Amino acid sequence: MLSIAAVERDTGLSKDTLRVWERRYGFPMPSRDASGERCYCSEDIDKLRLVKRLMDSGHRPGKIVHRSCVELREIALELSPSVEEESTGDLAGYLALLRSHRVDELRRTLSQSLLRAGLARFVSETIAPLTVLVGEEWARGAIEIFEEHLFTETVQVLLRNAINTIPEPGSRPKILLTTFPQEPHGLGLLMAEALLTLERCKCVSLGVQTPIWDIARAAEVQRVDIVALSFSPIVNNHQMLEGFVELRQRLDAGVEIWAGGTHPLLQRRHPPDIRTLSGLADLHVAVDEWRARLGVAAAL
8 A cells, every 4th residue: 555645656646636536536545544644555556557648648537537447558559559560670579578577588689789789879779769668568558567677677787887888988068867756767867878978978877766955965066067857757747847946946057957758748848947858869969069058078
């Protein structure tokens, strides 16, 4: 059983939304602990995740909240064509290895792809699209949460090892990478770190779910030029925008904030004083523009 705060973090649905749905739709209908606090079961959380993903695709909650998990997965299946239709070659093979739990073989074949393609192409042509496909397969119910975690852990180990072998990293811009407290996903952040390190940037990673005060403090102590943040659709819009405002107030005026990821808000709006990146390919342009503005050479 999870508390309402834990469900908010896990699903990206705010406490207020959960309470409104409880009154309006009769779902979720939590039990109460000894202190009278709401407690949510795992079945409700699974359904809430599916509802949130469908809402991000444009569905209205009143039309889908009453559906069963089976029906919600069928709707998601209609939105996301099968992997066999969307992917060819190696990507489908990697997913087959993941589904059959051949983790050692998955790690080995991904390592071979990394050696053949080099880190930049490996991130942009293999890991980025494969991560999208894994997420879509989870939404369809074709893979389980633990399998998604196995994939994430495998890729994290590969990318971290590859980053550590990059010779002679640069020093500027110095970039602090992390996520807000509501964002538990760090794979996109790690992909960005790999590409930024190849661009001769100095990267300082705090991992995920860092309190905003600590992000600002780390930026000050590390004397960074940029704070780079990653967002998936799980983060509540209001929490994201409030976090931007608070972080901007706490940072030195000369420190830029860059935000990227798959969150729909970043594609629709451009928060003030925030540089939004629509994809990993934007990183090269953003770094070049930063260096041009400040007259900094990549070799520094």
